Amino acid sequence: xxxxxxxxxxxxxxxxxxxxxxxxxxxxxxxxxxxxxxxxxxxxxxxxxxxxxxxxxxxxxxxxxxxxxxxxxxxxxxxxxxxxxxxxxxxxxxxxxxxxxxxxxxxxx
Amino acid sequence: xxxxxxxxxxxxxxxxxxxxxxxxxxxxxxxxxxxxxxxxxxxxxxxxxxxxxxxxxxxxxxxxxxxxxxxxxxxxxxxxxxxxxxxxxxxxxxxxxxxxxxxxxxxxxxxxxxxx
Numbered sequence: 001x002x003x004x005x006x007x008x009x010x011x012x013x014x015x016x017x018x019x020x021x022x023x024x025x026x027x028x029x030x031x032x033x034x035x036x037x038x039x040x041x042x043x044x045x046x047x048x049x050x051x052x053x054x055x056x057x058x059x060x061x062x063x064x065x066x067x068x069x070x071x072x073x074x075x076x077x078x079x080x081x082x083x084x085x086x087x088x089x090x091x092x093x094x095x096x097x098x099x100x101x102x103x104x105x106x107x108x109x
Numbered sequence: 110x111x112x113x114x115x116x117x118x119x120x121x122x123x124x125x126x127x128x129x130x131x132x133x134x135x136x137x138x139x140x141x142x143x144x145x146x147x148x149x150x151x152x153x154x155x156x157x158x159x160x161x162x163x164x165x166x167x168x169x170x171x172x173x174x175x176x177x178x179x180x181x182x183x184x185x186x187x188x189x190x191x192x193x194x195x196x197x198x199x200x201x202x203x204x205x206x207x208x209x210x211x212x213x214x215x216x217x218x219x220x221x222x223x224x225x
Contacts, residue, residue, distance in 0.1 A: 043199070096165060
């Protein structure tokens with residue numbers, strides 16, 4: 001499959017803790033993107049990491065990419081209740097953006 | 110304006126009804142998309158329009174009929190749907206017309222469709 005696939009897990013953490021989720025894929029990529037979806041609403045683009053990058057930061061988000069292991073991780077530091085959402089990795093393959101299975105993150109105030 | 114709007118937010122229809130979903134963006138994006146998303150699943154691509162022309166149809170049943178009247182608007186016409194078509198329908202747009210791998214997609218809030 002060309003589709004990125006997160007470890008299918010639901011994560012429940014306390015506010016202020018860090019949340020880490022992973023994404024694996026099976027074929028080569030040009031970049032990997034992460035999106036957030038709040039409670040059945042539209043997806044919001046969070047960050048794009050290119051295949052020649054190993055780490056990228058955006059605010060409280062840190063994304064790593066290991067092309068040798070075909071995996072990526074998304075770290076949210078100092079989580080807030082507003083971070084409660086589903087997080088999807090996505091990659092382009094076959095002229096389309098294919099989403100992984102998603103991780104549900106619940107941040108408890 | 111970095112917003113993609115979708116109407117209606119919720120739609121309930123019978124299997125014999127004809128309805129339409131609408132999507133609009135004013136970011137000058139050249140590609141627009143329809144996705145279907147079931148609960149606790151990732152979005153599934155249905156259609157892609159590039160420069161107002163249908164470029165990808167993911168073997169979607171003919172009871173779903175897309176239309177792109179102009180570069181800012183995207184419609185999805187619904188007819189004779191089945192209960193299993195109940196889902197969240199998401200519209201998205203991106204700057205690139207060629208579905209460049211560097212493009213990010215901007216999503217609307219979705220239309221929650223229930224087919225009775």
